[in-house]
Amino acid sequence: MTDTLKKDIRDLSLAELKSYLVSIKEKPFRAQQIFDWIYKKGAVSFDELLNLPQPLKDRLSADFLFEPINIATELTSEDGTRKFLFDLTDAQQVDSVLIPTKGRTTACISTQVGSKFGCRFCASGIGGWKRNLTPAEILAQVLHVRKESSDGRILSHIVFMGIGEPLDNYDNLIRAVDLINGKEAMELGARKITVSTSGVVPKIKMLAAQNVQLELAISLHGYDNPSRNVLMPVNKKYPIEELMSACREYVANKKRVITFEYIMIKGVTVTPAAPAALKKLFNGIKCKMNLIPYNKVDEFAHECPSVKEMTAFRDALEKLGIHATMRTPRGRDVGAACGQLRHVHGKK
Ligand code: SAH
Numbered sequence: 001m002t003d004t005l006k007k008d009i010r011d012l013s014l015a016e017l018k019s020y021l022v023s024i025k026e027k028p029f030r031a032q033q034i035f036d037w038i039y040k041k042g043a044v045s046f047d048e049l050l051n052l053p054q055p056l057k058d059r060l061s062a063d064f065l066f067e068p069i070n071i072a073t074e075l076t077s078e079d080g081t082r083k084f085l086f087d088l089t090d091a092q093q094v095d096s097v098l099i100p101t102k103g104r105t106t107a108c109i110s111t112q113v114g115s116k117f118g119c120r121f122c123a124s125g126i127g128g129w130k131r132n133l134t135p136a137e138i139l140a141q142v143l144h145v146r147k148e149s150s151d152g153r154i155l156s157h158i159v160f161m162g163i164g165e166p167l168d169n170y171d172n173l174i175r176a177v178d179l180i181n182g183k184e185a186m187e188l189g190a191r192k193i194t195v196s197t198s199g200v201v202p203k204i205k206m207l208a209a210q211n212v213q214l215e216l217a218i219s220l221h222g223y224d225n226p227s228r229n230v231l232m233p234v235n236k237k238y239p240i241e242e243l244m245s246a247c248r249e250y251v252a253n254k255k256r257v258i259t260f261e262y263i264m265i266k267g268v269t270v271t272p273a274a275p276a277a278l279k280k281l282f283n284g285i286k287c288k289m290n291l292i293p294y295n296k297v298d299e300f301a302h303e304c305p306s307v308k309e310m311t312a313f314r315d316a317l318e319k320l321g322i323h324a325t326m327r328t329p330r331g332r333d334v335g336a337a338c339g340q341l342r343h344v345h346g347k348k
Contacts, residue, residue: 008136009046009064010038013175014184020063026056032184034060039185042147044068067136069144081331083341084144088113088137092130094163095341096141098149099330106157107145110341111138111173112164117198119219120231121263123297123340124163132169138176142186159194161217163341166195167203174210181212190214196261201238204246208253216250217259217290218243221269223277230268244281251286258287262324264310265294266303275316282322289317289324295337 012020017031033052037043045068046061070087077083082098094110113130115122141162146155158180160166166173177193179185194215197204207216222228228235235243247258260282264270278289291314294304305313310326317324329337 006063006065008134009034009060009066010136010139010179011134011175012064013178014182024059024063026059030056035184039143039179042143044143065136067140069140071144075334075336077331077334077336079330079333081334081336082148083331083334083336084141084148086141086144088133094133094137094141095336096145096162097331097336097341098145100149100153101330104156105149105153106159107142107149107155108159108162108336109138109141109145110162110164111160111166111169115164116168117165118233119198119221120233121221121265121294121297121300121302123299126297126299129164132172133164135172135175135179138172139179142176142180146186155188157192157194158188159196159217161194161196161338165198165200167197167200167207170203170206174212177212177214194259198232198234199238199243200234201242201246204243205249208246208250213254213256215256215259216247216254217261218247219263220260221263223269223274223281227269227271227274227277231263231265240281244285247287248285256286258285259290260287261290261292263292263294264305264313266305266309268302270305270309270313275313275320275322278317279320279322287323289322291317291324291326292338293326293329295329295332295340297340 014031018028021028021030037049046057046066072087073085075083080100084096086094092113097108099106112132114128115125116129118125149155180188181190190213194217196217198219221231225240228240251258294302314324331337
């Protein structure tokens with residue numbers, strides 16, 4: 001097999017690995033052994049699958065890739081947030097962020113190289129979209145961050161809020177999530193995994209029907225069509241009413257609260273009209289709001305409101321009965337904060 005046709009071993013589910021093993025006349029129980037090495041013990045090469053017979057290791061490395069993690073740059077913020085810039089095999093790059101906070105350790109993971117969505121405040125979309133990440137590339141980030149977080153801290157949460165639109169790479173995302181969540185692999189509870197989307201309505205509906213209890217976060221960033229259109233071109237394709245109806249479906253099917261992320265930009269999203277309009281938009285949906293102070297991206301002329309204005313905005317929402325918390329930006333000094341990931345320390 002030529003390398004370009006080969007899959008990475010982490011692209012396979014346990015069932016697929018078992019049927020491969022049967023096809024080469026090996027015992028299917030070896031599949032779980034291989035999974036234990038990769039997903040439980042953190043092996044990063046075929047050589048590290050220690051209790052496997054050498055001929056099987058040789059056969060595996062002839063038939064599959066096990067791409068090593070290549071870290072181009074690693075930066076640590078003064079708040080302890082760490083950003084890893086990965087070199088992919090085709091010279092593309094993506095970042096992952098390790099965020100240690102009180103009581104939790106979160107990995108922020110990328111799902112695509114670049115983004116097609118062109119949100120007019122986000123650095124990830126500036127260079128356009130290059131390609132989807134494979135399940136193995138998504139998992140390699142998670143495994144690496146988990147390894148790096150092991151100094152007394154255990155990786156407790158994963159947020160798909162790195163570069164790219166997770167729901168625009170749906171199949172690979174679900175494959176990766178199955179292995180992050182599955183007992184046979186990393187065993188991280190589905191409720192500790194958050195998928196954040198700019199609002200790809202058909203895929204939200206698909207996720208609502210999927211048999212996994214993921215946390216869903218919607219990048220709302222507007223309170224009606226005109227305000228959302230200003231920042232998010234995706235709203236032209238999937239207007240806010242359709243988005244809200246998909247959200248209602250998700251909440252109904254999963255019996256889960258949905259999170260609306262809301263970027264705070266002076267005069268654009270933080271306006272006197274916004275709180276009441278949001279109340280009307282939500283119309284009783286079980287939700288909470290995560291207010292994100294706008295992180296400066298040079299290409300856009302927006303401004304973050306003052307702390308006083310942001311607090312007043314949150315208070316106005318709370319007064320209307322909307323549960324809203326303000327996110328503290330982490331890793332700003334190393335370009336690791338929300339929407340800042342764009343390889344500024346690597347290649348452009
Ligand atoms: N494409 C997905 C996930 C990646 S963005 C999505 O749109 O949700 C992750 C979060 O960072 C989103 O809520 C996004 O709107 C927010 N974000 C992007 N740029 C930002 C910026 N400059 N300041 C603050 N938050 C930003």
